Amino acid sequence: MNTASVSLGASVSSQSRFVQLALAAFLGIFVMGFVGFSHIDAVHNAAHDYRHSMGFPCH
């Protein structure tokens, strides 16, 4: 796969790049995990139809 030649944060060092991208990915995993996997009843009930519609394990 050919990659894009333009980088989003051209000025940042590769170490800082890694940290920032990892941070963004963890934020995404946290959000997804909270809505889709939380065992809290209120969260489960609020997102019930969504969980079923995404094929998340439910009930």
Add this chain to the structure above:
Amino acid sequence: MTLFRNVVFIAAIAGLVAGVVLACMQAYATVPLILKAEVYEQAGGGHTHDHGLAPAATDSNAMSSAMPAEAATAEEEGWAPADGFERFAFNVVANVVTGIGFALILVAASEFAGGIGNWRQGLFWGFAGFAVFTLAPNLGLPPELPAMPAADLAQRQIWWTATVVATAAGLGLLAFRKSLPLAVIAVGLIVAPHIVGAPQPDSFESPIPDGLHHQFVVAVTLTNLVFWLVLGAVAGLVRGRLTGTATGLRDSFA
């Protein structure tokens, strides 16, 4: 933190658009089937959340024939949105919020590989997301309707997560490492979760008709496919605007 800010910006727009699109598709394709299944669920004695105990409690094979009424009322489930608009509104919120979550993961992962250059590359990244988050886990754990038999929740969540991670790693190796041994390992990673096998329920006896479930699996798979394609394409579009597509095009022709 400019990079982080840009990734969040792209993910927010892509997640918002794709989440709203998915919520609309669900309102027509999947939620009506869930509501139908809930009729069977109610007939079968209501929402049971004590998974481990459920099969033991229904050992008499009188499955759907009018369970005692107290079973339905005894269950204390805590707050839930009221049916109708409130339930729909919460579904939209859940779709947008997780849409942004999925977009964050997709955009961050793609930046490690050089970034999504345009909307067409975005389609391929989106398809990869669909394969990782929908196709692979749903092979072992097909989307369930309410009242369907299922194994222990925590075990299924662990299998789901492990399958997603293994499939993502496998696809990444296949796409970005040009070495035969690594490609073999990649295929192994993708296949392994299905050899281990998803946790299965003790009994497959279900009050839900097969036809209804099949319809639901198709609806879930297709709505998710469209969701991921929109997510990837919008992420590519927004990223192109942010970096200036012209440069990307010129370099790719050079």
